[in-house]
Amino acid sequence: MVPLSWYLIVAALLFGIGVYGVLARKNAVAILIGLELMFNAVLVNVLAFWRYLQPTGTAGLVFAVVIFAVAAAEVAVGLALFIAVYRRFGSSDVDDINLLKW
Amino acid sequence: MVTTFVFVLTAAVMLVAALIAVLKDNLVHAAMGLVVTLFGTAVLFVLLESYFLAVAQVVIYVGAIAILIVFSIMLTRRVGAHWGRQTNATWPWALLTAGVLTVLFALMVRGWDPDAVLPAAAGVPEDITARLGAALVDPNGYVVPFEVASVLLLAALIGAVYVAWGGRKAEKETQG
Numbered sequence: 001m002v003p004l005s006w007y008l009i010v011a012a013l014l015f016g017i018g019v020y021g022v023l024a025r026k027n028a029v030a031i032l033i034g035l036e037l038m039f040n041a042v043l044v045n046v047l048a049f050w051r052y053l054q055p056t057g058t059a060g061l062v063f064a065v066v067i068f069a070v071a072a073a074e075v076a077v078g079l080a081l082f083i084a085v086y087r088r089f090g091s092s093d094v095d096d097i098n099l100l101k102w
Numbered sequence: 103m104v105t106t107f108v109f110v111l112t113a114a115v116m117l118v119a120a121l122i123a124v125l126k127d128n129l130v131h132a133a134m135g136l137v138v139t140l141f142g143t144a145v146l147f148v149l150l151e152s153y154f155l156a157v158a159q160v161v162i163y164v165g166a167i168a169i170l171i172v173f174s175i176m177l178t179r180r181v182g183a184h185w186g187r188q189t190n191a192t193w194p195w196a197l198l199t200a201g202v203l204t205v206l207f208a209l210m211v212r213g214w215d216p217d218a219v220l221p222a223a224a225g226v227p228e229d230i231t232a233r234l235g236a237a238l239v240d241p242n243g244y245v246v247p248f249e250v251a252s253v254l255l256l257a258a259l260i261g262a263v264y265v266a267w268g269g270r271k272a273e274k275e276t277q278g
Binding site for chain 2: 001002005006007008009010012013014015016017018019020023024025027028029030032033034036037040043047048050051052053055056059061062064065066067068069070071072073075076077079080081082083084086089092093095097
């Protein structure tokens with residue numbers, strides 16, 4: 001099998017790319033795309049550790065299932081918010097949404 | 103040997119697609135990059151022998167979340183508008199932060215030598231999916247996190263509909 005560190009390195013790179021996307025993007029939906037990349041990196045890590053450390057147990061799988069549910073809820077609420085914000089401001093660029101900026 | 107080849111190929115495709123997802127100015131292309139990355143993750147799940155989660159990954163992420171993202175890209179955009187630059191003014195700092203974070207992760211992996219951890223000899227049991235299902239509704243297992251997740255999903259569903267609906271005024275505006 002592939003060594004565990006290969007999975008960890010791929011997940012770390014994926015997470016780094018996601019962090020860049022979240023920090024550098026202007027459009028709110030593009031920020032969510034970066035967030036999804038980070039979620040996926042975490043999932044790869046969780047399942048790699050499950051497979052290498054405790055494949056007969058179910059703890060890692062349950063953890064992954066809960067992450068799935070939380071990610072789905074987060075995306076649904078986030079996109080609904082962006083659509084409401086777009087209706088209010090006519091833009092979904094986070095630079096334009098500065099009501100709370102002093 | 104085959105596993106290694108598939109892993110390297112999948113990882114390469116995934117990382118290139120992830121770069122497309124965060125670098126492309128055209129957000130529809132970025133969403134397609136995200137879809138490819140999500141498929142690559144599903145392939146990695148198969149390599150890790152968690153077949154149920156590989157299917158769930160395709161159904162939930164590729165089938166639902168990616169479609170939702172494409173929809174909201176198209177809903178929050180004026181028709182015929184040009185995609186401008188999609189990065190904000192502080193992107194070099196974002197690059198620095200992400201780079202430093204990735205290097206720190208790599209150093210952490212090197213310092214701890216995870217390759218001393220060999221895959222457990224027992225392997226994944228044949229009935230792991232049945233065991234997962236039983237554990238999710240077992241009072242001595244994970245029934246509480248499972249129920250909390252279901253309540254969270256219900257709350258998110260209602261909240262998303264409420265927020266996106268925007269009340270009667272918005273409805274009248276959209277109707278013209």
